[in-house]
Amino acid sequence: MQKTTLVKFLAALLVTALAVPALAADTIKLGVAGAHSGDLAAYGLPTKDAAEMVVAEINAKGGINGKKVELMIVDDQCKPEIATNVATKLVSEGVNIVIGHICSGATKAAIGIYKGAKIIAISPSATNPPLTKSGEYANFYRTIAADDDQALLAAAFATDTLKAKKIAILHDKGDYGKGFADFAKAAIEQGGKAKVVMYEGIQPGAMDYSAVIQKLRNEGADLLIFGGYHPEASKLLSLMNKKKIKVPFIGPDGLKGDGFLKIAGKDAEGVYATGPKDVSKLPLNTKAHADYKAKYGKEPGTFFDQAMAATVAALNAVKVAGGTDYDALTRALKTSLVDTTIGKIKFDAKGDAEGVGFSVYQVKNGAFVEVK
Amino acid sequence: MDFQYLFELLCGGIVKGSIYALIALGYTMVYGIIQLINFAHGEVYMIGAFVAFIVAGVMTLSGYSGLTVLLLAAVVAVIYSAAYGYTLEKIAYRPLRNAPRLSPLISAIGASIFLMNYVQLAQTPDFLPFPELVPEFEFMAPIERYLSSADLVILIVTTLTMAALTVLIKYTRIGKAMRATQQDLVMARLVGINVDRVISATFIIGSVLAAIAGVLIASRTGQINAAIGFVAGIKAFTAAVLGGIGNVPGAVLGGLVLGIAETLGAGYISSAYEDVFAFALLVLILILRPAGLLGKAVKQKV
Structure with missing residues (x-):
């Protein structure tokens, strides 16, 4: 009897001990998950760079609502089995919001874990249609258009x-x-x-x-x-x-x-053809590319624009929501319009970014012209 | 039944079939004489199209247009391809004339891959826009539904070419020598026919036909690249086998049957299975007539 009580007490103590740092932390923990090594690293690394750039800028201005943003970067190599591991790791370390994952397969594997923990994930690159359109993952958002x-x-x-x-x-x-x-x-x-x-x-x-x-x-x-x-x-x-x-x-x-x-x-x-919207002329996009070039001496890689947008949108939501509460963040993402590298975006009911993606073009005098 | 649609498809099939036939003739003539399947034949077709493309480009820049360009481009392409065919035989097949039958076959496959890659490196692996050299004839307007102007030119040229070939084989000295060589190569040599020259001539004639086909089809589809010879070669080879390989009228018939079967299959059932119809027909005919439509069963001498 006495022993059980003691165990219970110790267990309670342990739980509090673990929970307290997370609750008391005065940083916003932003997870960045994707392939940073392996064959598909080229798809994941630009996202890491983008998140680092956005966060450095925000922290330099004093953070969000007085809190600094802390990055938690994890590598899933685009492999579903590793993605579940890193997702569990992020959740157990108290991540507030996740940018990622990169590949659709890895995202599918990880998203359920975030859902259980009520953590929002915004992917810059997972284009598999059911991720948003099935309605199964209310915590999933993306800043890229779906395959269909x-x-x-x-x-x-x-x-x-x-x-x-x-x-x-x-x-x-x-x-x-x-x-x-x-x-x-x-x-x-x-x-x-x-x-x-x-x-x-x-x-x-x-x-x-x-x-x-x-x-x-x-x-x-x-x-x-x-x-x-x-x-x-x-x-x-x-x-x-x-x-x-x-x-x-x-x-x-x-x-x-x-x-x-x-x-x-x-x-x-x-002839008509659909094609990605041209975002390269947006002022924020031009600036982000120039900053990147100044820092790394080369053009940013794949999904950089989308990753910039995802990070900015995530942190904007934290700012608007005044914290990292799941419901408040959800509301903020779906209602608050934010200016990003891919245009002014907010998310629709299913989690796809509105106004992102494709336009119809038509060939006129030997060149593709956007059909308005 | 919609007869107009059927007729439209038939016309399309005949045009397609006559192109197949033109290329198939090259396969069948070479096979008839030295029992070799010249897999590099499709590449000669492709080279013909490329040469015509270059000549047409230069001529269009110099201000010529239409049929003049087509004619001159075709002539240069024919000469060029004939030279390729001749050289190919000298380099890749003649040294292997008395080798086991498998050796020249492998050599042919090698020559095919070599030529395709050579053009890819020397020119480009991309698709190139081939100019439309056949003008739109006004008198074709009423029947454009069935035959376009380019189709008409294809039909006329192939018919003329085939007629010329028939005359050549039937009535000229070289034709007679070719037929003799086909019957018995050793015996032909014994009676004083220069067999090497006959074989060279066969390769040259086959290459000429392939080059003509290359120019015609390229100016119809409006694009070429280094790989077009492969598909054309496979289809024409099928046509040659269908008609009875080694048999000249058989190649023409095989080409037409194949073209019409593909078009009807695509038109009435599904174009996704176009190749399935072509090869199913081949299997069926070879089961019923193993030597092909017009082929004669070869008696094995013991």
């Missing part, structure tokens, strides 16, 4: 802006092209504003696509969405022009480049 976003945009543009009724969808049977085509098809069918009259794969590198083009005309399609890369797209366009089939053509960001313009030549005129 450009297909959804293409579908919406086809049915709402171009008012197409009978849409043909072709793809090159590859992961990238077919993925785009599948998402677009699902979105059009779900929208119910137009019918998908044709959905087919074509053989990349084939000499001739006349049959499929003839079929497109036979089905009476009034718009073509193509998932794939520029060689097939320009071949299709060239043959369509020879057969005098003039329907709007929408492609993914694989087309939005000089390669397509060069090969398709005058056939490219009028």
Whole structure:
């Protein structure tokens, strides 16, 4: 009896001893999780740099609400099994908010652990659609567009802006092209504003696509969405022009480049392609890049812009919420508009950053111009 | 049944098939004479397209246009490719003439890979825009649905080329020598035919046809790169086997059957399975007629 009480007492003491430093800490603990070593380090390191830059600037100005920001940097090598370990480590050390993870697989593995501990994570790079769209992880946010976003945009543009009724969808049977085509098809069918009259794969590198083009005309399609890369797209366009089939053509960001313009030549005129929004002219973006170059002597790497934005958004939320309470942070992220390297953002109900991602471009006089 | 659609597809299939046939002729002629599958033939086709691209580029800059450019580009491409075909035979196949049959086959695969990589390094691995050299004929406007102007040029050129080839094989001295060499190489040599020269001529003729096909198809699809020879080569080889390898009319028939089968399959079922139709047809025909459509079963002499 006495022994049990003693054990209980000791246990209670131990718990308090552990809990007290976390509660009493006068720093805001910002976790940064991602691949900092291994094959995929190039994707993770720019995020670490971005977080360090933002935090150094904020701490130099006296921190947030009088508290300094403390970085807790952990390396998951983009491996799910390591991601769960580092996530557990962050949680046990009392992290307040996490920037990361980098890879979708690692993020998926770690996000449940943060959810259980009521900790918010903002990823600059995990593009797997269900992470936000399944609604399963209310604590997950991201500053990059999901994989299916450009297909959804293409579908919406086809049915709402171009008012197409009978849409043909072709793809090159590859992961990238077919993925785009599948998402677009699902979105059009779900929208119910137009019918998908044709959905087919074509053989990349084939000499001739006349049959499929003839079929497109036979089905009476009034718009073509193509998932794939520029060689097939320009071949299709060239043959369509020879057969005098003039329907709007929408492609993914694989087309939005000089390669397509060069090969398709005058056939490219009028073609639509979705592509990432151009953020390089935003003042904050220009400044961040200049600062980075001054510090490291090179251009920042992949996901740097998104990571800057994620860190700024996270710390802004802490400021607005006046602390690190989960509910207050959630409210702040979803309501408070913050100016970042990728534009003025806040997050939607599911955790995707609003106004981030893709625009529709059209070829006019041999160059891609954003369609407003 | 929608006959207009069927007719559109048939026209497309014939155009595609005649290109296959043009390339397949090169395979079948070489095989007929020295029983070698010249895997580098697709690369000769690609080189023809590249040479035409360069010539057309230079000429367009100098202010010429349309059919003149096409004609001159084709002539230069033909000469260039013929030289390649001739050299290829001298370097890669002649030293192996009496080696076991597998050796020249490996040499052919090596030559194919070499030429593809050579063009990739010397030119570019990227796709290049091939100028549209066939102007739009006004008189084609009413039937554009079925045949575009480029398609018409392809049909005319292939028909003429094949007719010329038939005359060459049937009525000329070299044609007669080729047929004799095909029947029996040793015997032909015994009766005084310069077999080496006949074989060289065969490679030159095959390369000429491939170069013509290269120029035609490149100006229709509007793009080329160093790898286009591979797909074209595989398809044309299939056509040659389908028609009976070694048999000249067979290559033409095989090309047309293949082109039409692919187009109908893509048009009525799904283009995702275009290649599946092509090769399923090949398997089927080879089961029913192992020597191909027009091939004669070779009696093994014991």
